[in-house]
Amino acid sequence: MIPTVALAMRAAFGPSPGSLLSCCLLFALWLPIGSAAANEVTDWSVIIEQTAIASSVKPGVILSGRNVSLMHLAMHDTLNSISRRHDSYGVHRSSPDANPRAAVMAAGHGVAVRLYPDQASSLDNLYSKMLLTIPDEPGKNEGLVLGDEIAAKIVALRADDHFDYATPEPFVSGKGPYGSGPGAWRPAPDSPHQNANFPRASLVTPLALKSPSQFRNLLPGPLNLSSGKYSRELEEVRTLGGKASTVRTPDQTMIAMLWGETSLFRTFNEIARNLISARNDDLWESNRTLALLNVAMADSYVAVFDAKYHYQFWRPTMAIRWADGNEKTTSGSWLPLLPTPPFPEYPSGHSAACGSAQIMLESAFGRSTTFAATGTTLLPAGHSRNFSSFDDASRECVEGRMLCGAHFRFSDEDALYLGQHVSRYVIRNILAAR
Numbered sequence: 429m430i431p432t433v434a435l436a437m438r439a440a441f442g443p444s445p446g447s448l449l450s451c452c453l454l455f456a457l458w459l460p461i462g463s464a465a466a467n468e469v470t471d472w473s474v475i476i477e478q479t480a481i482a483s484s485v486k487p488g489v490i491l492s493g494r495n496v497s498l499m500h501l502a503m504h505d506t507l508n509s510i511s512r513r514h515d516s517y518g519v520h521r522s523s524p525d526a527n528p529r530a531a532v533m534a535a536g537h538g539v540a541v542r543l544y545p546d547q548a549s550s551l552d553n554l555y556s557k558m559l560l561t562i563p564d565e566p567g568k569n570e571g572l573v574l575g576d577e578i579a580a581k582i583v584a585l586r587a588d589d590h591f592d593y594a595t596p597e598p599f600v601s602g603k604g605p606y607g608s609g610p611g612a613w614r615p616a617p618d619s620p621h622q623n624a625n626f627p628r629a630s631l632v633t634p635l636a637l638k639s640p641s642q643f644r645n646l647l648p649g650p651l652n653l654s655s656g657k658y659s660r661e662l663e664e665v666r667t668l669g670g671k672a673s674t675v676r677t678p679d680q681t682m683i684a685m686l687w688g689e690t691s692l693f694r695t696f697n698e699i700a701r702n703l704i705s706a707r708n709d710d711l712w713e714s715n716r717t718l719a720l721l722n723v724a725m726a727d728s729y730v731a732v733f734d735a736k737y738h739y740q741f742w743r744p745t746m747a748i749r750w751a752d753g754n755e756k757t758t759s760g761s762w763l764p765l766l767p768t769p770p771f772p773e774y775p776s777g778h779s780a781a782c783g784s785a786q787i788m789l790e791s792a793f794g795r796s797t798t799f800a801a802t803g804t805t806l807l808p809a810g811h812s813r814n815f816s817s818f819d820d821a822s823r824e825c826v827e828g829r830m831l832c833g834a835h836f837r838f839s840d841e842d843a844l845y846l847g848q849h850v851s852r853y854v855i856r857n858i859l860a861a862r
Contacts, residue, residue, distance in 0.1 A: 466705035468529050469503060469714040471558070472536030473697055479551065483544040490594035490626065490733075493693040493726045494586075497635055499539040500719035502582040504859060506535040506575045507712050514716060515860045519581045523574045528711050530562050530571030538579025589633040591726075594733075596770065599624030604740025604772075611653050616745040616768035625771040629733030635723045636854045640734035643849050650741045650774045651838050661836045665744040669833030671763045680831050681765070685806040686813055687828030688766045692778055693725060695801055696785040702800075703793050716859055717792045723858065724784040724851040731850055732777045732843060741774040744833055764833020766806075775843035776835045782825035783847025784854075786818040791855055795819070 476499050480492040487495060501517045508514060509521035510528050523531075537555040541548050562568050601615075601624070602608035615622040630640050637643075651658040668676050669684075676684075689695055700721055704714045745768040749760050789797070795817060802812040815821045826840040 466701065466708065467711055467714055468532045468536070468558075469500075469711055469718065470701045470704060472499060472503075472532070472540070473701060473718055475536065475551075475554065476540050477694055477697065479540050479544050479547050482547060482550075484546050485544060488594055489691045489693065490726065490729045491591050492691070493722060493729065494589075494591040494635065495539070495543045496693060496697070497719065497722040497726050498543070498582055498586055499536055499579075500715055500722055501635075502535040502539050502575075502579040503532050503715045504719050505582065506531045506578045507715060509574055509578070510571075511712070512862060513712055514862055515858070517582070517719075517858060518585045519578045521574065521578065523570060525567050526571035526574045527562060527565070527567035528571065530559070530568045531575040532711055532715070533558050533562075534572045534575025535579045536575075538576040539583060542579065542583045586633075586635075589635075590628070590631050591730075593628040593632060594626045594729075596621055596623040596625050597627055599627045601740065604738075606740065606742070610750075611650070611742055611747075613740045613742045613772040614746060615770055616743055618745065618763050619768045619770040621770055623770060625769070626733045627737050627771075629730055629737060632730050632734075634727045634730050636858050637727045637731065637850065640730045641738075643731055643846055643853075644735050644738065646846055646849060647735055647775060647842050650739060651836070657838070658836075661838055662744065662747055665764075665830055665833060665836060666748050666762060668831055669744060669764055671765050671833070673765070676765075676831060680827075682807065682811070682813070683824055683828045684765055684831035684833075685828075686801060686803045687778060687782075687825045688806055688832045688834070689803055690805060692781045692785070693722065694804055696721060696725065696781070696789070699785075699799055699801060700789065700792070703789070703797065707793070717788075720792075720854060720859060721785060721788045724788050724847075724854040725781045727854065728780040728784040728847040728850045729777055731846060732775055732780045733771070735775055735846075736772040736777075739774045740772045741839075743768050743773045744836060766832040766834060769834060773835060774839045775846060776829050776840045777843070779822075779826055779829055779835070779840040779843035780847035780850070782822045783844035784851040785847075786822040786844075787848050787851035788855070789818045791851075 476496055480487055480495065505516045505519040507528060508516050509523045510526050510531060533555065537551060541551045601613055604612060606612035632640055634640060667673065697718065700717055704717060745764055748762045797818065798816055800812040800814050801821060822844055826844055829835045829840045830837050
């Protein structure tokens with residue numbers, strides 16, 4: 429069996445002076461954990477993640493997730509041109525003699541270098557070294573041409589999709605269904621900034637959904653502020669999700685930290701790579717799994733943010749500090765365990781991502797698959813949590829988003845349901861088996 433690039437390049441690949449990307453990639457490719465790449469598809473899954481981190485573009489979670497999706501969609505159409513196993517996403521070619529490994533490398537490099545041009549030098553250097561692992565033969569050059577051509581077409585196809593709107597913008601709150609009174613979202617004092625992230629989500633062209641609001645009618649909306657259920661869930665967050673909570677257990681804090689990771693794209697891509705490696709999937713199946721996973725998660729975030737600015741519901745921080753006269757829950761100095769995100773509360777973005785990842789990974793690996801999830805930013809180095817199923821992880825995600833103080837439980841549960849629906853739609857409507 430041909431050794432994977434991540435292993436074969438250990439001796440040859442090293443950081444060039446002043447190149448942050450090379451340093452990041454060297455670290456990523458040396459990781460002694462299950463995410464060690466299984467093949468060229470998973471090699472580039474790691475590479476584009478690290479490229480986004482190193483890039484001065486600073487794409488943010490949603491745009492970087494969309495960029496990973498584009499890379500895997502380009503790889504999909506490239507591999508489909510060599511052996512047509514599934515419906516294409518956007519580019520139809522026939523090149524049965526092309527070397528699939530070379531074609532995948534070219535597609536990965538072609539998307540990454542076009543989306544992160546400031547990292548071109550490091551990407552080109554890495555790409556050249558990777559190509560040395562493939563013997564020079566006619567199929568190699570054909571694969572390189574094919575992969576780069578399809579990468580260019582996929583990037584061009586999505587050039588005006590407005591995923592770049594996923595940035596902070598000035599936003600005048602108080603114009604939603606709650607006006608400026610109780611229930612209305614406004615930036616919290618502990619938020620990273622006082623603007624609003626992604627307020628124009630409704631203008632994005634999703635990767636697979638027909639529109640950002642396609643499944644909004646599945647959401648019942650926030651609970652009535654005068655209901656007993658709302659009061660109980662508000663009290664739950666106040667008690668368990670506060671920075672100074674005296675009743676949250678150490679294990680609950682770890683749960684909050686795992687599911688408080690900035691990017692769940694990285695979390696679930698690593699899980700998928702581990703499972704792909706363990707099963708020794710070929711290039712086609714490896715890539716289809718990662719393509720569907722990332723598309724579903726990206727579109728789930730778009731659907732969530734469309735709904736967030738439709739409802740413009742307040743965060744627990746604001747509800748607890750400036751509640752609607754309920755003395756039992758009002759606390760003017762309360763702060764959540766993790767800083768309040770700078771956008772409306774309902775529904776939960778991370779919970780929707782967990783729901784979409786759950787359905788997609790169940791489809792690829794089975795409902796009873798066991799796995800471990802590792803945090804990258806908030807947990808101690810090397811700390812992971814083990815799960816007996818993807819449903820088990822989703823349920824813990826719902827809990828974690830409440831425990832960190834970011835969400836009410838009803839918001840997490842409704843978002844999980846939304847993300848699951850998005851994922852099922854993606855499975856039925858793109859990259860279908862032929």
